[in-house]
Amino acid sequence: MSTLSLIHNTPLIFLDKISAGLSGKICAKAEHMQPGGSVKDRAAYQIILDAYENGSLKRGQTVVEMTSGNMGAGLALVCRQFGNPFVAVMSEGNSPERLKILQVFGAEVILTKQVDGLPGMVTGADIALAVDVAKDIAQNRNAFYADQFNNPSCIRAHFNHTGPEILRELADIDVFMASVGSGGTFIGTAKYLKSINPGIKCIAVEPEKAAILKTGRVDEPKHIIQGTAYGLIPPHWDEKLADDFITVSDQEVMDMKKCLSADQGLYVGYSAGANVLAAKKFLMEQAKPLNIVTILCDSGYKYSD
Ligand SMILES: Cc1ncc(COP(=O)(O)O)c(C=O)c1O
Structure with missing residues (x-):
């Protein structure tokens, strides 16, 4: 086995502690387990x-x-x-x-x-x-x-791998959500999922004061969700892929990041916290049980706290 063969095929983890008491499931791709520690x-x-x-x-x-x-x-x-x-x-x-x-x-x-x-x-x-x-x-x-913001390979990676991996593990997925940096993860995965089942809802996660995809505005460019929401619309952004948006505050994200390590045993970064928080907020508002998949983008070891 080579180092490069460790890339892709991350486990899809059922976040039972985070989903506890809610009808429906939150599952997350453990991208922090990739060899470089991120998606x-x-x-x-x-x-x-x-x-x-x-x-x-x-x-x-x-x-x-x-x-x-x-x-x-x-x-x-x-x-x-x-x-x-x-x-x-x-x-x-x-x-x-x-x-x-x-x-x-x-x-x-x-x-x-x-x-x-x-x-x-x-x-x-x-x-x-x-x-x-x-x-x-x-x-x-x-x-x-390499030009990650303009390079279509970033989207292809998720269209060819992340999307198919998710469907292989959870064929009855209802909702996919992810935060957006270059947009490769969201765009590529959403494109694939919708190409197989247009009924799968895809939701973009943004900081509440830098929700440019949702509102077209950035009120406060500083936020803690490193690697995402740079106050620009990614060049390959396709608004048809985003059925909805969920916004999160820095404090809520910090709390969820702590919860993921202390309760779920997953030491992950801020964008992972934002994604799981958004999934929980969404699930709490639903009348019927839904299966949500999101992304644990990187490891908590990449940060100082
Ligand atoms: C920690 C983290 N989360 C999320 C993302 C967003 O991924 P993408 O660029 O595919 O939108 C990045 C991108 O660098 C990241 O570093």
Whole structure:
């Protein structure tokens, strides 16, 4: 078995403690168990496979990407397996744990200043600066720029794998929900699920004051759901895929993150907390039992608390 064969096929976990007392089930894909510790391993692997196939990446060529940490960890480990050097450009607002993880996986890391965010709260403007720096480096080093926000491989990864894996394990899924960063997870999975059963409801999860997909507005760009909701509409966003939106506050997300570790035994990150919280809020309002699937996007070990 190779390291790369550990990517995909994560368990779908029934969150019995979180669903307790509710009619219906909340299940979650344990993406924190991927080798790079997050859902982004899937997109990283697909980006590199597709780039080799379409000739845009050669053996030994450097790969560059702007990352909030998770895509970087995925690309670092995938690139190392293929023998491509990897440069990660990251806002210094991401947690120090993320920097360490990138370095551990063998990435060269370049940190960019925060424009208007705070430590632990990376904004769209912070990301825009990191993207500019990453593009410059890619050009100067004649490197392949992975471009997660615009690269359709990120969507293909979830259309080809996450969606089919979910249906294989829970054929009677009623609702899928996920928070949105580049949008690859939500768009690819929702597209697949709806292609098989258009009745499956797909719901996007957003911070309450940066719910741009729901409201078109960002009232407060700073929030704790790292890796998601950068105050921009992802380039591949398709509003037909989102049947609804659920918004969550920082405090509620922190509480649910704690609950997931203390009660359910799953030490996961903030976006996982947001997703499970949204699933619980939704289920509490339903008159009939429903099967909800969501994503445990990354590990709690990637954060300082
Ligand atoms: C912790 C975390 N959660 C959720 C996401 C969102 O995933 P996607 O980019 O597929 O929308 C990311 C993306 O980097 C992430 O790092």
